[in-house]
Amino acid sequence: MASEKVTKAVWVCVDYRNLNETTSKDEYPMPMVDMLIDGAAHNQILSFMDGNVGYNQIMVAEKDIHKTTFKCLGAVGAYEYIVMPYRLKNAGAAY
Template sequence: MEYKLPIKEGYLPVKQARRRMSMDIELKVKEEIERLLKAGFIRPDIYVDWLANIVPVLKRKTEAVRICVDYRNLNEASPKDAYPMPMADMLVDGAAHNQMLSFMDGNAGYN
C-alpha cells in the first residue's frame, strides 16, 4: 500500500540537518531502531523527499531511550484537517452504554 501526503501549494520538501547527540545516546538510539526494525514497526526508505531528525528522549527512571521524530516542517506544510479528532471525553461518553470499553496503550507510546 502506498500513501501520499497532501502538501500545501508552494512548499518544497525539507531535509533537516543531522542533529548531534552524545555517543552513549546514539548507541541507545541505534539499539532502539534495530529493535523496531526486527519487530516490523519501521522499515528503511531509500528515496525520501522529506527528512526529519530523530529526537531521543531519555527516560530518567529506566535510562531507556524513547525515539521521537521532529515533524515540525512537515506539519507546517500539511493542510489542516477539516474534521478534527473529537475530544477524548466525548469518545468515552459516547461509549457509555456499551458493555465493554477498552483502552490500548501501544508499545513505547507510539505504535
C-alpha cells in the first residue's frame, strides 16, 4: 500500500443569508453581446482575465468589515474578511 501524506486544512463556510437579505442589490445591465464582439473584432490581441483570483483583490470598505465577522469552532476569537468573500449578494456586481 502506498503511504499518503495527510494534510490538515481548515475549510471555513460562513452563512451570509441574513446579511444578503438586508442588502439591497446593485444591478448593472449586461452590455450587448454584439457590441462586445464588434469592440474586439479589430484588435490583434484578445486577453481573458482570470476570474478565480478576482474576488480576492476587491477590498471591503473599512466601514463594512465588521459585517463579515465569523468565528470557527475550537478557535479563540473572531475573524473578519478584509477582501471580498464569496457568496455576498453584490460580490458579482462589484467584481
